[in-house]
Amino acid sequence: MKKITVIGAGIMGHGIAQVFALAGFPVHIYDLTKDKLTNAMTAISINLDLYVNNELISSEEKELALGKIQFTRNLEESLAGSSFVIEAIPEDLQLKWDLYRTLESICAQDVIIASNTSAIPLTKLIQHSIHPERFIIAHFLNPAPLVPLVEVIKHKNTSDYVADTTMSLLKKAGKTPIFLKKEIKGFVVNRIQAALLREALALIDNGVVDAQDMDQIIKDGPGFRWAFIGPMETVDYGGLDTWKRIFDHLFPDLNNGQSAPKHINDLVDANKLGAKTGEGIYSYQDTPINDLLTERDLNFLRLLHMKTKKMAKN
Numbered sequence: 001m002k003k004i005t006v007i008g009a010g011i012m013g014h015g016i017a018q019v020f021a022l023a024g025f026p027v028h029i030y031d032l033t034k035d036k037l038t039n040a041m042t043a044i045s046i047n048l049d050l051y052v053n054n055e056l057i058s059s060e061e062k063e064l065a066l067g068k069i070q071f072t073r074n075l076e077e078s079l080a081g082s083s084f085v086i087e088a089i090p091e092d093l094q095l096k097w098d099l100y101r102t103l104e105s106i107c108a109q110d111v112i113i114a115s116n117t118s119a120i121p122l123t124k125l126i127q128h129s130i131h132p133e134r135f136i137i138a139h140f141l142n143p144a145p146l147v148p149l150v151e152v153i154k155h156k157n158t159s160d161y162v163a164d165t166t167m168s169l170l171k172k173a174g175k176t177p178i179f180l181k182k183e184i185k186g187f188v189v190n191r192i193q194a195a196l197l198r199e200a201l202a203l204i205d206n207g208v209v210d211a212q213d214m215d216q217i218i219k220d221g222p223g224f225r226w227a228f229i230g231p232m233e234t235v236d237y238g239g240l241d242t243w244k245r246i247f248d249h250l251f252p253d254l255n256n257g258q259s260a261p262k263h264i265n266d267l268v269d270a271n272k273l274g275a276k277t278g279e280g281i282y283s284y285q286d287t288p289i290n291d292l293l294t295e296r297d298l299n300f301l302r303l304l305h306m307k308t309k310k311m312a313k314n
């Protein structure tokens with residue numbers, strides 16, 4: 001792998017660039033405005049400081065990683081000599097189609113183009129492409145540098161070379177790529193999260209628990225277990241006869257709403273969109289969101305260290 005190009009320096013793009021740079025790959029990150037690139041540079045530097053402060057990397061390694069990343073508003077420059085391009089531009093199909101048309105007019109035929117889309121099927125993404133065999137989805141989760149999983153989805157036209165190279169690149173970058181055997185709406189992660197959220201929001205709306213207690217239940221109950229044993233292991237350990245009775249008893253009672261619940265619709269209508277507007281399910285008026293995000297990242301780092309046993313003891 002000669003060089004990696006990340007298109008879009010937003011929430012996901014800057015994190016993805018950091019992942020590859022830390023793994024030693026030269027990275028070019030391209031965005032439309034200088035502001036976006038400056039913000040990305042600052043965010044990566046702050047992220048890496050967190051690693052240094054937690055003894056995951058040395059300050060020399062931080063500087064080395066930063067030195068691997070070039071920030072540019074020149075698309076041709078960002079693509080020159082690159083063999084893997086990953087886009088993390090907004091989730092707008094037309095925007096992505098326009099970008100792919102331009103990329104295909106610049107990149108050699110063997111350059112891999114990956115999308116970090118959270119939901120658009122690859123079949124749709126490649127609808128107008130000249131070389132559909134080079135396209136693949138590599139779905140990183142936010143924050144990209146800390147969450148190990150990357151869902152990888154290929155289309156029937158995606159070549160085996162592209163699929164194998166993407167999987168091996170992600171492994172080299174320290175990620176846990178999981179290859180989905182079928183292209184499916186929402187992939188796996190968002191289907192599971194949506195299924196859980198549908199029931200959780202229904203329980204809140206029915207007055208069984210409030211949002212805070214619901215979060216505590218997940219963090220101290222299923223979530224606590226899931227960091228180390230998955231739900232399939234959980235049911236095996238609990239006993240399938242027991243779980244069969246739970247399924248038969250509960251499935252008919254579970255929420256099967258077909259659209260976003262009223263609770264969420266009301267908040268969206270009132271422009272209470274969560275942390276970014278200062279209020280959503282919770283209020284963020286009194287706590288700077290950056291403090292919350294730093295605390296989140298610190299906890300994710302600790303968990304990552306525990307899971308990978310990479311960190312020196314504090």
Ligand SMILES: NC(=O)c1ccc[n+]([C@@H]2O[C@H](COP(=O)([O-])OP(=O)(O)OC[C@H]3O[C@@H](n4cnc5c(N)ncnc54)[C@H](O)[C@@H]3O)[C@@H](O)[C@H]2O)c1
Pocket residue numbers: 007008009010011012013030031032033036087088089090091092095099116117118119139140141142
């Ligand atoms: N935010 C998340 O939690 C998350 C998680 C997983 C996947 N994703 C997916 O990742 C992609 C990016 O999401 P995000 O949250 O980072 O968005 P974002 O809005 O934070 O960043 C998008 C960036 O792309 C830039 N951009 C727009 N058009 C461009 C173009 N034509 N060329 C180059 N840059 C362009 C914007 O200036 C912006 O900096 C989306 O497909 C999204 O669905 C997001």
